[in-house]
Amino acid sequence: MAQAIQGPRLVLLGTGGTIAGRAVQAADNVGYVAGQVGVAQLVTAVPALGSVSLDVEQIAQIDSKDMSLSVWQTLASRIAAHLERQEVQAVIVTHGTDTIEETAFVLQRLLRPAKPVVLTCAMRPSTALAPDGPQNLSDAVAVARHAEAAGVVVVCAGQVHGARDVAKSHTYRLDAFDSGDAGALGCVEEGQVRAFRPWDSAGECTPYDPKALARFVAVEDLPRVELITSHADTDGSLVRVLLALPHARPLRGIVVAGTGNGTVHHLLSDALRDAQAQGIRVRLTTRCAGGRVVPHPGLAFEDAKGLSPVKARLALALDLLLEA
Known part of the structure; x- marks a missing residue:
């Protein structure tokens, strides 16, 4: 540029x-x-x-x-x-x-x-x-x-x-x-x-790539990435519904906004692991307005590197698009 x-x-x-x-x-x-x-x-x-x-x-x-x-x-x-x-x-x-x-x-x-x-x-x-x-x-x-x-x-x-x-x-x-x-x-x-x-x-260490922009401009849809929030008394039913439903745009990724430092209800976590086993990318962020998920060995899923839930969803969609 x-x-x-x-x-x-x-x-x-x-x-x-x-x-x-x-x-x-x-x-x-x-x-x-x-x-x-x-x-x-x-x-x-x-x-x-x-x-x-x-x-x-x-x-x-x-x-x-x-x-x-x-x-x-x-x-x-x-x-x-x-x-x-x-x-x-x-x-x-x-x-x-x-x-x-x-x-x-x-x-x-x-x-x-x-x-x-x-x-x-x-x-x-x-x-x-x-x-x-x-x-x-x-x-x-x-x-x-x-x-x-x-x-x-x-x-x-x-x-x-x-x-x-x-x-x-x-x-x-x-x-x-x-x-x-x-x-x-x-x-x-x-x-x-x-x-x-x-x-x-x-x-900025990554330079502008006109090919990436051209690819973005050419697509009819971004890869489908859904955003789910972990909360009290939840389960994995929403994830399982997403996996089961036929989509014109197949599910490619899920971003989960966890509680606190990226914790996820155990039932939702089980469903997300099932999604991973089916090839769905799962990234973890937090629903907290302040702070970020501090990485540690016990994290259940891939860290969204401090991005907010809505930006983590976009980042994953763009990664899936541009890495393909």
Whole structure:
């Protein structure tokens, strides 16, 4: 992927979300319809974009709860194409909050960009009395133009989060995102970026592989990986149903969100071992909001290496796709 930057040109790609949402009443911050305002219209509310050389493109116009493989394929392809342009400094993506952490993870895994790819969002619709979208988009511009920025990041409520660690941690607050033990990468203060630690991609050891992206873009479906949670009074029936049902997309993997440090109910564990015996890959993470599964010899299944359950599911699906 091209590294040289020969100008401060930015690309803004829209996918919908709350940042592009509308409500009937300005006081309504929850009863809105997402993905109603075009990304070009969002630009008009952000003074920071007035002096920027900017290309604007609408990729999708959806509520991010409905994010799909096809949108990811288009988005990844367009980002890759724009990053190859010598004059493009960075790509900004407007996105819904519900699945932004998953999109960020997929893009980082596939693109591993040296240039910044900045995802931003909003917790209030564009019609709110005090919408947060314009400030978040303005902050995203600051991050995109920051000299040390690299890789895929999420910018919301003045915080900059890395793609691997970011998670939506609150249903309603404007500062709805957290990066767990790792902490945010930095913050934006009055249009200036203050870094707390090195950007995630600064130490990226695996280079961008255009063949991996081409394979991802070409598939009709990702390998089927299901997410199951261990909890009190559970059993292995859900796993056994998954194994028994005929699927147009055969089951290839299971991620189990265990209790505590990756513990799994013994009945569920038995069923998962049966699944492994049938060739199903099983990975273990934790349902705890903080911390990770600390590896130890007694772990029942393959460790998900600190990823959240939803990201562990995507990581396994991508591994199955790209290792085949």
